[in-house]
Amino acid sequence: MKFKKKPLDSEIFTGSMADITFLLIIFFMVTMAFSSNRGIDFALPEDTTTAAEISQEESIDVLVLPGPVDGPPVIQVDGRQMPINELLPYVAEKLKQNPSKPVILRTDPGAVYGNMLAVFDELRQAPDKIGMKIDNISIPTQREIENIWTMLGIGQ
Amino acid sequence: MILFRGRSLKTEARVFTGSMADIIFLLIIFFVITYKVELDKTQVDLPDTTVRVTIPESEKPAWIAIASRREGYLIRVSTGEEMSLPIGTDEELVTFASTEVARNPEKDFIIKADKEVPYERFDAVLDALKQSKVKNIYLLSDQKTVEQ
Numbered sequence: 154m155k156f157k158k159k160p161l162d163s164e165i166f167t168g169s170m171a172d173i174t175f176l177l178i179i180f181f182m183v184t185m186a187f188s189s190n191r192g193i194d195f196a197l198p199e200d201t202t203t204a205a206e207i208s209q210e211e212s213i214d215v216l217v218l219p220g221p222v223d224g225p226p227v228i229q230v231d232g233r234q235m236p237i238n239e240l241l242p243y244v245a246e247k248l249k250q251n252p253s254k255p256v257i258l259r260t261d262p263g264a265v266y267g268n269m270l271a272v273f274d275e276l277r278q279a280p281d282k283i284g285m286k287i288d289n290i291s292i293p294t295q296r297e298i299e300n301i302w303t304m305l306g307i308g309q
Numbered sequence: 310m311i312l313f314r315g316r317s318l319k320t321e322a323r324v325f326t327g328s329m330a331d332i333i334f335l336l337i338i339f340f341v342i343t344y345k346v347e348l349d350k351t352q353v354d355l356p357d358t359t360v361r362v363t364i365p366e367s368e369k370p371a372w373i374a375i376a377s378r379r380e381g382y383l384i385r386v387s388t389g390e391e392m393s394l395p396i397g398t399d400e401e402l403v404t405f406a407s408t409e410v411a412r413n414p415e416k417d418f419i420i421k422a423d424k425e426v427p428y429e430r431f432d433a434v435l436d437a438l439k440q441s442k443v444k445n446i447y448l449l450s451d452q453k454t455v456e457q
Contacts, residue, residue, distance in 0.1 A: 266424060
């Protein structure tokens, strides 16, 4: 008897490959995180006592008052209320007299975080808007401010 | 004409799928390379700023998230390597930050806070970081557009 030799198929079945790869793509697309990774950098003082040593007369005092979250922030600069667009020209005048003059950015506890960041952002734009860099922008915490008042013997 | 007699020529309607595998593999490779696990999933409405610097992620900065009013201004922290966890008190925040600074004195901290968070909450976080001798912080923000 003569048997006919059947040739063996040497093929890898790739029919389900498309399904598997599509599943993988869908998984990666769904779980991918498009998180924001940009923001304003802020260096904290090496020693917390340094901030307390800056007296109010030697600095530019910016107080952020409660205001609208998405609107222009309400500020008081050296005790005078002014619109945000006048802040940098005022700072520029002061920096011409003393380029190392620090800016103290205080915020009213009744304000929101967005108010403070809007003013901080404005101050950080000094090199572009007034062609001068503010070397020292200090954001004291409420505890530090209270410490200064206590040191000066002034009740807030 | 004699040659084609009795036979009809049919046009085959087939979509060529030979390059599909290459395209799909390219897409998979792209997603695998760019895949990043989001350590903190707190939903916040970030404030918009003009000045924005890219946060260096090589050193795995620690995360502090302050949620919106809807979530009761809940604070969540992450070491930069694990998923974020909620914390209850400001003392816990000081302990967390101090531990991270003790491990790596150059450790950066990212603050991801909702723009409507009362300043008092942010002030407490900033105070905790100052007490823990943190050197650099990044305040996460969105890009401010011309209309804004």
